[in-house]
Amino acid sequence: MDKLIIKIADDYTTIPGVREEIEGDFPGEEFLEKILLPKFKQALSENKKLLIDLDGTAGYATSFLEAAFGGLAREYKQSKIVLDTLEFKSDDDPFLEDDITEYIKEANDK
Amino acid sequence: MKKIYTTNEYKKRNTKRAKDRLKQRLLSKEKAKGKKKKLMGISVVQQREQRDNNKYESLKAPTNFSFVENTVEILAYFENIQRHINRRKPILINLKEITNLTNDAIVLLLAFIKTPKITKKVPIRGNYPKDNVLRKIFQESGVFGVNGNESEPKNYILTRQNKKAEGGIANELIKRATKIVFGQEARCPGVYRALMESMANTCYHAKPQHIAHETWWLTVYHDKVQNKVSFAFIDLGVGIFKSSKMTGFREKLSSFFGITDNRDVLREIISGRKMSSTKIPYRGKGLPNIYKGLERNYYSKLKIISNDVKADLTENNYEKLSKEFDGTFLYWELNNTNRWTS
Numbered sequence: 514m515d516k517l518i519i520k521i522a523d524d525y526t527t528i529p530g531v532r533e534e535i536e537g538d539f540p541g542e543e544f545l546e547k548i549l550l551p552k553f554k555q556a557l558s559e560n561k562k563l564l565i566d567l568d569g570t571a572g573y574a575t576s577f578l579e580a581a582f583g584g585l586a587r588e589y590k591q592s593k594i595v596l597d598t599l600e601f602k603s604d605d606d607p608f609l610e611d612d613i614t615e616y617i618k619e620a621n622d623k
Numbered sequence: 624m625k626k627i628y629t630t631n632e633y634k635k636r637n638t639k640r641a642k643d644r645l646k647q648r649l650l651s652k653e654k655a656k657g658k659k660k661k662l663m664g665i666s667v668v669q670q671r672e673q674r675d676n677n678k679y680e681s682l683k684a685p686t687n688f689s690f691v692e693n694t695v696e697i698l699a700y701f702e703n704i705q706r707h708i709n710r711r712k713p714i715l716i717n718l719k720e721i722t723n724l725t726n727d728a729i730v731l732l733l734a735f736i737k738t739p740k741i742t743k744k745v746p747i748r749g750n751y752p753k754d755n756v757l758r759k760i761f762q763e764s765g766v767f768g769v770n771g772n773e774s775e776p777k778n779y780i781l782t783r784q785n786k787k788a789e790g791g792i793a794n795e796l797i798k799r800a801t802k803i804v805f806g807q808e809a810r811c812p813g814v815y816r817a818l819m820e821s822m823a824n825t826c827y828h829a830k831p832q833h834i835a836h837e838t839w840w841l842t843v844y845h846d847k848v849q850n851k852v853s854f855a856f857i858d859l860g861v862g863i864f865k866s867s868k869m870t871g872f873r874e875k876l877s878s879f880f881g882i883t884d885n886r887d888v889l890r891e892i893i894s895g896r897k898m899s900s901t902k903i904p905y906r907g908k909g910l911p912n913i914y915k916g917l918e919r920n921y922y923s924k925l926k927i928i929s930n931d932v933k934a935d936l937t938e939n940n941y942e943k944l945s946k947e948f949d950g951t952f953l954y955w956e957l958n959n960t961n962r963w964t965s
Contacts, residue, residue, distance in 0.1 A: 528791055530790055537822070538787075572811070573812065576909065
């Protein structure tokens with residue numbers, strides 16, 4: 514199956530921010546709205562996987578990841594569709610994938 | 624001659640007055656001599672500085688000027704400064720006799736004296752430590768406003784301030800720190816995360832309508848001898864336990880689990896254990912993840928001081944403070960055993 518790819522360092526920024534715009538630049542909510550959600554919709558409509566390449570940035574704040582990936586799960590009101598569609602590449606930080614999976618799973622618990 | 628000048632009573636009084644005046648003149652001369660002697664060898668500039676300083680009330684700093692090591696004494700010192708400010712008395716922060724100095728105390732001092740709502744326009748001055756090494760550290764910190772060009776790289780200490788979460792600042796400081804510790808510019812995702820979380824937490828003041836009103840301060844210090852870089856982050860907001868985010872969570876902890884002591888509250892926040900069971904829409908995963916950074920070896924020696932709690936997370940030691948700190952303070956160190964990526 515073909516994959517769509519988002520490389521955050523190239524497609525968005527190398528210095529991701531936190532959750533909301535009011536807190537600082539390059540927030541997770543903006544990433545979700547402008548980059549992740551459109552690509553995710555495209556992946557679903559084309560029945561493709563979406564690979565998120567997390568490498569090459571300075572790092573990620575938890576609130577950025579939660580707003581983006583947890584936010585995506587909230588958008589679809591379920592975690593399964595998000596977990597089934599997304600794939601991750603994270604050589605810089607081996608813990609990131611588990612963290613993001615946790616945020617996606619917990620997103621609709623609230 | 625008038626008859627009055629020849630009376631005995633007049634002569635007696637006049638002689639006494641002359642005697643007293645002579646005594647006073649001689650005393651004044653002695654005083655002036657003593658004063659001159661004291662100033663001998665001191666330059667005119669230093670004399671002027673000394674005269675100026677005399678107008679300020681000198682408040683002697685604790686000799687161990689370290690917030691991490693000597694927390695209560697440092698808090699008492701700042702409380703004393705605040706008392707003088709409230710009485711509108713000009714203050715001289717007297718650091719001459721200090722024998723130990725850590726960057727965490729510098730960042731606290733910096734945040735304190737550069738926050739107008741604290742200083743209330745009362746003039747504040749400071750002097751530098753006698754000890755040459757400590758003096759150099761202090762001068763380069765820019766606490767008393769003479770650190771020169773802000774963009775100029777410094778060997779020992781870097782300070783930054785802002786109200787928002789600035790990835791650019793975090794990235795810049797990490798690059799400099801890694802160059803020192805690992806010998807090359809590198810990335811530390813864990814340190815970046817901790818910095819961004821700390822900055823983001825500052826954005827949430829006690830009142831939700833005050834988002835991004837509070838200033839955070841960050842100092843990065845290079846200890847050449849031990850080849851480590853320490854990060855000290857501070858905001859003088861309301862502290863973890865009084866922030867608006869905590870209100871519901873605290874109430875639930877208290878009513879469900881009987882937890883009221885802030886040390887236990889912090890333990891629960893850090894572990895994240897009871898957060899899900901309270902079903903509070905508490906989105907602040909910041910602190911638990913800063914702790915995860917320690918477990919994942921992204922940094923070492925993590926410490927938190929907020930309100931009446933001082934926590935050494937490396938040692939799992941939670942201490943109740945006898946003096947309150949209205950703000951949040953985070954400290955960690957980066958050394959060459961920590962995780963990094965090129």
